[in-house]
Structures are given as C-alpha cells and as structure tokens.
Amino acid sequence: MRILITGANRGLGLALSKIGAERGHQIISGVRDLQKSEESLTHSEIYKSISLLPLDVTDEESVSSAANTVKENFGTIDAIINNAGVLLERDKQIEELDLDQVKVTFDVNFFGPIRVVKHFLPLLMMGDRSSIINISSEAGSMANAYGGDYAYASSKTALNMFTLQLSQYVKNNNINVYSVHPGWIKTDMGGERAPGNPIDTAKGIFDIIEGKQEISDDNVFITYEGQPMPL
Numbered sequence: 001m002r003i004l005i006t007g008a009n010r011g012l013g014l015a016l017s018k019i020g021a022e023r024g025h026q027i028i029s030g031v032r033d034l035q036k037s038e039e040s041l042t043h044s045e046i047y048k049s050i051s052l053l054p055l056d057v058t059d060e061e062s063v064s065s066a067a068n069t070v071k072e073n074f075g076t077i078d079a080i081i082n083n084a085g086v087l088l089e090r091d092k093q094i095e096e097l098d099l100d101q102v103k104v105t106f107d108v109n110f111f112g113p114i115r116v117v118k119h120f121l122p123l124l125m126m127g128d129r130s131s132i133i134n135i136s137s138e139a140g141s142m143a144n145a146y147g148g149d150y151a152y153a154s155s156k157t158a159l160n161m162f163t164l165q166l167s168q169y170v171k172n173n174n175i176n177v178y179s180v181h182p183g184w185i186k187t188d189m190g191g192e193r194a195p196g197n198p199i200d201t202a203k204g205i206f207d208i209i210e211g212k213q214e215i216s217d218d219n220v221f222i223t224y225e226g227q228p229m230p231l
C-alpha cells in the first residue's frame with residue numbers, strides 16, 4: 001500500500017514510517033524540515049523506500065502543493081495517517097490561558113487534518129480498500145473529560161467530530177475512517193514517564209490499515225488495538 005503520514009520525522013510519525021517501510025509499504029513521510037528529517041528517516045537501507053514530502057499542515061498552500069506532488073509522482077494513495085499534533089497550554093487555568101496558543105493547537109490538530117483530507121481525498125477515492133486514520137487522544141473523549149486541558153482536549157474532541165462527519169461522507173466509497181487513541185507513549189510529547197512505546201502503537205495502527213483488526217462497524221473512535229473508545 002502507499003501511505004501518507006504527517007508529522008513523520010519524530011515520535012509516533014517516525015515509528016509509523018519505520019514500521020510501514022519494514023512491512024513493505026510505500027511510505028510518503030510528510031515533514032516540515034526536509035534536512036532535519038533526512039537524518040532520522042533515511043539512515044538505513046530499508047528506509048530508502050521512504051519518500052520525504054515537504055508538508056506543513058497549517059499552510060493550505062503547502063498541503064495543496066504536496067497533494068499535487070504525490071499525484072504527479074504516484075497517482076493514488078491507499079491511506080492517510082493524520083499524525084502531526086501539538087500539545088500546548090496543558091495545566092493552564094482559564095484565567096492564564098493564552099488564546100493564541102489555543103488557536104495554534106486547533107490549527108495543527110483540527111484544521112490540519114481537514115486541510116490534508118480536503119486535498120488528498122481525491123487521490124484516495126481512486127484506490128480500493130482505503131483508510132483515513134486521525135491520530136486522536138483519550139483527552140478528546142467527552143465522556144471522560146478531565147480538567148486543565150482546554151486547548152489540546154478540545155482540539156481532539158473536534159477532531160473526533162471531523163472523523164464522524166467524514167465517515168458519513170465516504171461510507172459508500174470503501175474508505176474506513178477512524179480516530180485512533182495511540183496510548184500514552186514515549187515521545188517528545190508523551191515524555192519519558194510514558195509507559196507505551198511508539199513502535200508497538202505503530203504496529204497496531206498498521207494492523208488496522210491492513211484489515212487485521214476486528215472493528216465493529218459503528219465504532220469510529222478506537223484504540224491502536226482496535227478497542228472502542230467512548231466519544
């Protein structure tokens with residue numbers, strides 16, 4: 001399969017690129033900084049099969065031009081993994097909240113996937129069994145809402161609604177759309193204390209894309225192991 005991954009130069013995106021390449025998929029790794037990413041993504045033979053694609057999800061021009069590049073070079077894709085994300089203003093009380101940082105959070109975590117799907121969906125529509133994976137978070141669950149996370153939690157709740165809206169739109173086109181909670185994992189965002197490993201999460205996400213996980217039809221918010229999450 002040919003798979004686009006955003007935010008692919010570090011953290012979960014890097015793990016997804018590696019596992020995808022190891023499983024023989026053609027990986028298109030969307031990155032903001034090509035030079036920085038070459039070191040992390042193409043350092044060994046197997047990762048030579050990864051194509052680096054300049055892609056800033058907050059810039060619609062960048063997303064549109066990335067989609068044109070992929071169309072010219074590859075024609076179609078089989079999956080999109082909207083992975084790029086930021087965690088800002090956590091544990092800030094409402095009185096101290098920096099609204100500009102809240103806007104940045106929504107720009108990356110919510111508008112980012114919308115821009116990517118807007119421009120890449122035509123390439124996916126031409127494929128057969130396709131998927132769109134929006135990397136969400138348990139933080140976005142309305143049922144399990146906790147305090148002190150205005151920006152990030154709200155952006156992931158909005159992302160889950162985008163997943164629901166989109167899944168309705170493409171339900172007759174053989175495209176599976178999921179919001180996936182990756183677990184609390186050791187990355188720059190998750191920190192050193194996180195119990196999970198991004199490689200295990202990446203394997204679970206590829207099992208979902210490859211159709212190896214049993215997921216009941218009415219679940220759109222799931223864990224990386226395919227278990228339902230409360231919206």
Ligand SMILES: NC(=O)c1ccc[n+]([C@@H]2O[C@H](COP(=O)([O-])OP(=O)(O)OC[C@H]3O[C@@H](n4cnc5c(N)ncnc54)[C@H](OP(=O)(O)O)[C@@H]3O)[C@@H](O)[C@H]2O)c1
Nearest residue numbers: 007011012032056057083084085137184185187188189190
């Ligand atoms: N880690 C966890 O425990 C955890 C838990 C739940 C959900 N998640 C979700 O999992 C996803 C991956 O997180 P992570 O832990 O791997 O985070 P991370 O280590 O902080 O990596 C974030 C990635 O997003 C990219 N990015 C940020 N802004 C971008 C933009 N405007 N355009 C394109 N790429 C951009 C970064 O690129 P640069 O290097 O260029 O900044 C980086 O590659 C996120 O959606 C996050 O919300 C993570």
